[in-house]
Amino acid sequence: MSNDTYVIRHVSVLGGDPADLVLRDGVIAEVTAPGAASAEGATEIDATGLVALPGLVDLHTHLREPGREDAETVETGSRAAAAGGFTAVFAMANTDPVADTAGTVEQVWRLGHEAGLVDVQPVGAVTLGLGGRQLAELGAMATSAAQVRVFSDDGRCVHDAVIMRRALEYVKAFDGVVAQHAQEPRLTEDAQMNEGPLSGVLGLRGWPAVAEEAIVARDVLLAEHVGSRLHVCHVSTAGSVEIIRAAKARGVDVTAEVTPHHLLLTEQLVTSYDPVYKVNPPLRSEADVAALRAALADGTIDAVATDHAPHPVEDKDCEWSAAAMGMLGLETALGVVAEAMVSTGLLDWAGVADRMSVRPARIGRLDGHGRPIAAGEPANLVLLDPTAPRTVDPAALQSRSHNTPYAGRTLPVSVVATFLRGRPTVLDGAVVGGAAVRA
Amino acid sequence: MKRHLLSAADLDRDDALLVLDTAAELAQITDRAVKKLPTLRGRTVVNLFFEDSTRTRISFEAAAKRLSxxxxxxxxxxxSVSKGESLKDTALTLEAMGADAVVIRHSSSGAPHRLAHSGWIQGSVVNAGDGTHEHPTQSLLDAFTMRRHLAGGKGDLEGRRVTIVGDVLHSRVARSNVLLLATLGAEVTLVAPPTLLPVGVETWPCATSYDLDAHLKHTDAVMMLRVQRERMNAAFFPSEREYSRRYGLDARRMAQLPDHAIVMHPGPMNRGMEIAAEVADAPRSVIVEQVANGVSVRMAVLYLLLGGANLGDGTEA
Incomplete structure (x- = not known):
């Protein structure tokens, strides 16, 4: 099958010296000196000046299906993911119905398989209906076809300490991890934005940093006590960073993620009262952004995860307090990380590969992703052009929704191609292949 | 002046004095038997009230009608709002009707800002109170009232000491007053239990205190804010009586005020809670006058925002 062979010429692997990559039968068949790979019968791609990273892995995506297909579907979300350079996404459980049974996670997994653009790995709910009271059948989800390893009530906090403790303990039986949405509910009732001087001036109810930090602190202590693995979703405050840093230093098995928007945007944007900037956890202060960048750079925060949260126009085109929380992330994540971390010298491309592919794949126990770019490894790759800035046009996004906070903003890099097991899902910046035609 | 009045911060000192001076001129007309001016004839003002406030609505209504x-x-x-129509669709409807100015009261902070900046309507937007954010025309009528009693009815409020007492956290009146009074040179002190002061209040252009008695002797105007009794259910304070004892203005506390000091309240009052009945009805209470001044100030705001014909033409009518 000659059409299935690709030779990628003169590509900079992880930002290093140029090489040729030969992709065949789903794997990287060869890595050779630049210009040395045989092109016989293969499709050649001139990748001079491009950087190759392992396909990106997003630990935190809302694909909205089943239930809110007006906002996103597994198929449109998969297109967005591929366009953003991702080869695997973890689909959060807060769908309707909630992904709290083997049947629902298998449905999402199957839809992802049918779309065929990215590996869609379902996250299972921790508690039935995200209700926080009774554990969902975690074992059934773990042994289903979807082989769930990450469990989260994301959108809601598992705030009951006993339920959290039991969940942390229970998932040890199948090497699972509880991904906590750290938000003390009583301290954040009807919260609208970061609590601080600006919330006081704008008259918007505050979401205090301590509401996140109190849960992070409790959970690392619980994880330490029961010897379990904890993952903290969308860390947003300098205080949480300090707690996680100290826990890691003690040897607690805790990992953490940060969103692209918390690495780049601050609460100052809320002065516009434009709900495109309304997100949970909220945009924070400059000091928090600086602490999050430093923590991602030094590895205290393990991964970038998008918290891609599509919403239909009517849920954002309204007054602030009536608007839904969340923003798109898949198609801009790499560009935002490039601006926040690479342009600033905090991470090189190898570091980006580690935080956006290697570590998230490991946290989610996703074999076949986040692997080295070497002969014999699965051919999951993204090629990016580090010298081709791209201006974000909401109408041009693959997502069914348009609620990007980066409209009109120019991000420093572009995704040129994405390969899923040796097959292109994006070529020349356009989504190709996939099983279904976009609705 | 800017095209909209969304925040007291939209007014610099010159703008604020222009509004107050214009209001003073218009107030003279209000004292006449025929109270009406032809200035805004043919212009349409919409009072868009998503939240009940009969007092503010009729004040704006009277102001607009006196300008024809x-x-x-x-x-x-x-x-249709109660049937779930969005702010956007309501705005588009008003735009189709040709509103020159929209006076909006909304329970959501920032709704007037959204209305003004989303491209839904072309006219001027006047914030008549949004959530716990601002109420700029209230601060203008308060400044107007203070200027009459404390500054001879002209100029700014340089050096005048204003004490604002009560639920600052949830008060749009307090936010607008702090901003406008600072612009006009007054020295503002916010007095409240710590639970009812916003995080970051130390960055506001005013002082704060937890002790009402300590400030009364050095106050030219004391403004009592409405305190909702339900706040105690969210543990902002233990009980109505304790609140009233520590932060209510009763006759004993009123007696500590200097002779020239005035007592203000934006209304509606909880008599017996933040303000005792004998204080509300005392000669130094200017609470009723605040209401009358509200019409003059709102006339001035509409007049200036809509760029009506110059005032000289109108007074000849």
């Missing part, structure tokens, strides 16, 4: 504007009252109750 056509007034449309659009209240959430009995309108």
């Amino acid at each position: 504007a056509d007034v449309i009252n659009f209240s959430a109750k009995g309108s």
Whole structure:
């Protein structure tokens, strides 16, 4: 099958010296000196000046299906993911119905398989209906076809300490991890934005940093006590960073993620009262952004995860307090990380590969992703052009929704191609292949 | 002046004095037997009230009518809003009707800002109170009232000491007053239990205190804010009586004020809670006058925002 062979010429692997990559039968068949790979019968791609990273892995995506297909579907979300350079996404459980049974996670997994653009790995709910009271059948989800390893009530906090403790303990039986949405509910009732001087001036109810930090602190202590693995979703405050840093230093098995928007945007944007900037956890202060960048750079925060949260126009085109929380992330994540971390010298491309592919794949126990770019490894790759800035046009996004906070903003890099097991899902910046035609 | 009045911070010192001076001129007309000016004839002012406030609505209505504007009252109750129509669709409807100015009251902070900046409507937007954010025309009428009593009815409020007492956290009146009074040179002190002061209040252009008695002797105007009794259910304070004892203005506390000091309240009052009945009805209470001044100030705001014909033409009518 000659059409299935690709030779990628003169590509900079992880930002290093140029090489040729030969992709065949789903794997990287060869890595050779630049210009040395045989092109016989293969499709050649001139990748001079491009950087190759392992396909990106997003630990935190809302694909909205089943239930809110007006906002996103597994198929449109998969297109967005591929366009953003991702080869695997973890689909959060807060769908309707909630992904709290083997049947629902298998449905999402199957839809992802049918779309065929990215590996869609379902996250299972921790508690039935995200209700926080009774554990969902975690074992059934773990042994289903979807082989769930990450469990989260994301959108809601598992705030009951006993339920959290039991969940942390229970998932040890199948090497699972509880991904906590750290938000003390009583301290954040009807919260609208970061609590601080600006919330006081704008008259918007505050979401205090301590509401996140109190849960992070409790959970690392619980994880330490029961010897379990904890993952903290969308860390947003300098205080949480300090707690996680100290826990890691003690040897607690805790990992953490940060969103692209918390690495780049601050609460100052809320002065516009434009709900495109309304997100949970909220945009924070400059000091928090600086602490999050430093923590991602030094590895205290393990991964970038998008918290891609599509919403239909009517849920954002309204007054602030009536608007839904969340923003798109898949198609801009790499560009935002490039601006926040690479342009600033905090991470090189190898570091980006580690935080956006290697570590998230490991946290989610996703074999076949986040692997080295070497002969014999699965051919999951993204090629990016580090010298081709791209201006974000909401109408041009693959997502069914348009609620990007980066409209009109120019991000420093572009995704040129994405390969899923040796097959292109994006070529020349356009989504190709996939099983279904976009609705 | 800017095209909209969304925040007291939209007014620099010159703007604020222009509004107050214009209001003073218009107030003289209000004292005449025929109170009407032709200035805004043919212009349409919409009172868009998503939240009940009969007092503020009729004040704006009277102001617009005295300037001969056509007034449309659009209240959430009995309108399509209660059936779930969005702010956007309501705005587009008003735009189709040709509103020159929209006076909006909304429970959501920032709704007037959204209305003004989303491209839904072309006219001027006047914030008549949004959530716990601002109420700029209230601060203008308060400044107007203070200027009459404390500054001879002209100029700014340089050096005048204003004490604002009560639920600052949830008060749009306090936010607008702090901003405008600082612009006009007054020295503002916010007095409240710590639970009812916003995080970051130390960055505001005012002082704060937890002790009402300590400030009364050095106050030219004391403004009592309405305190909702339900706040105690969220543990902002233990009980009505404790609140009243520590932060209510009763006759004993009023007696500590200097002789020239005035007592203000934006209304509606909880008599017996933040203000005792004998204080509300005392000679130094200017609470009723605040209401009358509200019409003059709102006339001035509409007049200036809509760029009506110059005032000289109008007074000849």
